[in-house]
Amino acid sequence: MNMDNVLDIEHLSTHFKTEDGIVRAVDDVSLQVRQGEIVCIVGESGSGKSITAMSVMGLIEAPAGQVVGGSIGFQGEDLLQLSRNELRTIRGNEIAMIFQEPMTSLNPVLRIGEQLMEPLMEHLKMSKKAARKRAIELIGEVGISRAEQIADSYPHELSGGMLQRIMIAIAISCGPKLLIADEPTTALDVTIQAQILDMLRRFKEESGMSILLITHDLGVVAEMADYVVVMYAGKVVEEGEVVALFENPQHPYTQGLLRSKPIINQRQEELYSIPGQVPNPLELVPSCYFHDRCAHCMDICRTTEPALKETGSQQKVACWLYEEAIAHV
């Protein structure tokens, strides 16, 4: 494992057992997050991006779901091999996570301050008094005024945007090395989104932590990412440094995604959308899973799975189109 990488996921596979068969929600996914870097995982619903994050956090609950293979390296240790207790000391302390729905991620019967104090007391062994003082500071740091008053209020008294700030405050409270943000702005309105993203970037710059950002919003990707991983049906189909990927998307799916993004000041009759639907995860056979939605589909795409191959200096793609190109050169 490369020590530069804060997070080093190798060949991760997470499967869910259902009555109809096994769903390969995450299938042989590898990705790295370097120190101080923001990596975005993009993909539509059901592409396995959230499950990847949950696997890292150990939130996949047996017996329904199970991480069946691979490793999740974090600072040289494999998270999958750690005991429950060892994992507990890392979660919330060195790896933190923000969820999509701030409204339901806080306990409705506890005051904001109490919920902020908990990880401080748990991981940093602060006294109650010190934790409260720090909690109030943190509320201020995420840009909420009247911190003292907010600390004593209940979650239902705050707006969604404020709650997401609180969630960020809780997440950064112990100075994590890695922050996993699972669609942190999806439930918020656009103006608040920008503020939240700015704040995340500011904290990243101040503390040097890394962020694994999960989103389906290419606008967010363009604004935040250093490195982008595109997932489709549980697999990584393309990854690359953000500018390269936006300028030269190679996988037909990435191209489709970028084309379906509305362009400001340019009114189109109809917004482009990728034809077809995400394949049923139960009916997947060895093939390029995108083949029946792909305009460039070839025979080989229906029968054999393309491997992730390096095509540029900082770009990898899993598509037979480029396999051939490389072979011809």
Added chain:
Amino acid sequence: MSTIHGETTAALSSPTPQPVKPVYTSLWRQSLRRLLKNKLAVFGFVVVAFMFAACFLGPLFSPYTDNKINMAFMNKAPGLKHWLGTDALGRDVLTRVLQAGRISLTVGLASMVLSVFVGSLLGVIAGYYRGIVDQVIMRLADLLLTIPSLPLLFILGALLSEWKVPTDYRMYIVMLMLSIVGWPGLARMVRGQMLSLREREYMQATVVLGLRDRRKLFNHLLPNLVPLLIVIATLNIGGAILYESVLSYFGLGVMAPTPTWGNMIDAANNMIDFQDHPWLWIPPGFSIFATVIAINIFGDGLRDVLDPKQKR
């Protein structure tokens, strides 16, 4: 026209808009306000409060004591000197009813506290850990629930008499017995609630925060159960008082000479007292009736306020 115009401009140009001061009403205060609107529940509470006050403070003002025998005043009808009359041994009935209330209410309260403690602890553990722990606890609860409470209490009460347990200890053992029948139903309800609570997103958030199980259970989950517990606990007191009275009536609970509402009625359980001295059994009977009804009314009101989803 001009006046209307004048008014509108005045309204528009009214001095700096009053800063709207946010009213932070806590959940409890909101609940209290709603409870106060329910007249029946308030009435229930007043009656319960009166019973408690009368039983615990009343005897202090009484010139008589519960076991003072006075042969000069046997079986006197209610009058100025003895407001509720005297019994066959010349003891003041009012004082005895109040003293008995102390015992009955204490037994009810203590057995409630004990069964809420045991029931919620086991329910929380069963619901959170699931699996084998859940199986063991819930099967034990099922076992106790399959035996009808009253026969079970009779057997336990009979054992007490058989083993010649000193009268002084009987009260405490009766409390224990009542919580043995009390906790299984409670544990079930708590477990059911836990099963739904543990799947909430904020519980996932506590996993992500790396909190200890103890903190998760008692800081995060228990507070969510408090409304449910308050309601069950209140209704539980009524049931416990009733059971204690039944046991004492059958001579299996707290024994004479220590008065309880149940054994006072039992003492009047003969043709002569029943027909000729109604003041011996009406006051304790009415006390049981009023207290239990009042507690149930109040408990129902509490449920409507704290647990609106659980309507009958």
